[in-house]
Amino acid sequence: MTQGWSPTLAHQVEHAGGRWEVMNFSSAAVEAFLRFLYSGKLATNMTVAIEASLMAEIYGIQEPSKICEKKLMNGTSLSDVYAMLEVAHRFPDVGDTLRGACLRALLADPEQSLQDAWQLSPKLLEELLATATNDIGDYELAKMILSWQEKNPNQSFATMLQAHVSLGGLSEDRYSDIRTYAENVGLGFAVDQMWAHAQAATGDWTPDLFKYMEAKWQEQCQEHRRSMPFVGCWMNLIPSSLGWKPPHHSHGPHKAQEEVARNVLNLELQPGEAMTWFLPIHTIHVSGISFTEPVAGIVPNGEACVEVFSSSNGCTWDLLWSSARNNFSCRTKERVRWFKISAKHEFFSNKLLIQGVVHAG
Structure with missing residues (x-):
């Protein structure tokens, strides 16, 4: 009987004496394989059938694989296809045709067929995604x-x-x-x-947004051979109080305000004051902030001394950083062009460094 199906199998059985051992296959698959040798039929569930087919391929018998492939072409449940693919993956030296049939069945409509693919082993899932990514x-x-x-x-x-x-x-x-x-x-x-x-x-990463803006401003001025105002054109500073005073500067308050905007001079805020920055031309995807000097943490009642906010439109504000919290992501979910720093309880004198990816427009 075995000689008719596979000379290789017949030779192994003949030289095995009274004991023929089969390794790595389940008893159900071995039984299905032997029944096929006797009857030529593969009447069992698809998972066992594909394992029996892979066993048959080892001995050069292709008929069981053709039966499984035909069942796949005629349609079978996704859970069966997943299970069949897992079994085929266990035997990398055989079953190329069956693996290909399983993949074709899944990739015919990957958005639907892969919805429950998380059930597959991580390694197989990686291989499947590598194949399906373009689809x-x-x-x-x-x-x-x-x-x-x-x-x-x-x-x-x-x-x-x-x-x-x-x-x-x-x-x-x-x-x-x-x-x-x-x-x-x-x-x-x-x-x-x-x-x-x-x-x-698609943008420029910078560790200091304000220094980056200054460099771009100088580059533009040199290119056009004329000086354009930094404050008002490249960056706007909006104090919360009309009584806000920039640090003393020998060239007057307007120059002092410009140098605060360019992070040359410290920003000084009295308790309760805030400063807002607006970028008319650029946006930034923030990945972190820092200060050039240590910042006071909290006051006795637990409130933060300093808070930094960001906004994409100047209306809705997100807390970007708080001196009351040690662990803070300091990242924006989108590109922003507005920032606000609030000195809530103590005098503030420092430089704010905003890092991230800057975009024009």
Whole structure:
């Protein structure tokens, strides 16, 4: 009987004596394989059938694989396809045809067929995504991977998300949608890193926004051979009080205000005062802030001495940094052009350094 199917198998059985051992295959698969040798039929569930088919391929018997491939072409459940692919993945030396059939079944409509692919092993899932990435848009793929995180919170999909999705081409609305979803499933940090990287590809990173603006201003003045006002054109300073006074300067208060804006002189604020910056031409995706001198932390009642806010429109403000908190992300979710620093309880004299990726427009 075995000779008719496979001379290789017949030779092994003949020389095995009374004991023929099969390694690495389940007893159900071995039984299905032997029944096929007797009947020529593969009547069992798909997971066992594909394992039996892979066993048959080792002995050069291709018929079981053809039966499985035909069943795949005629349609089978996604859970069966996932299970079959996992089994085929265990035997990399055989089963190329079956693996290809499973992949074709999944990639025919990847947005639908991969919705529950988080059930696959991480290694197989990585290989599958590498194949499917060109068939799914970044927005759709990001939402899919985030849905896997939601369904399987015990496994982190952060690395997978960062490896296979690019946020650089997304609109602000789509990015906002992804960012909200990511925050809800615990991957907000990963999306923040991805977005900052995407912005860095099209902007200029700087450790000091105000010094960067000064350099651009000087470059523009030299190019056009005329001096344009820095304050009012490149940057606006808006004090909270009409009584705000810039530091003393030999050339008068207007020059002092300009040098505060360029981070040449310290910004000085009395308790309760605030200063707002507005960038008419540029925006920045903030990745951190610091000061040139130590900043007082909190007052006895626990309130912060200094707070920094950011805004994209000058109406809605987000807390960017607080002296009352040790752990703070200091990152903006979007490009911003407004900043506000508030000296709440004590005199403030310092330089604010804003780092991030600057964009024109």
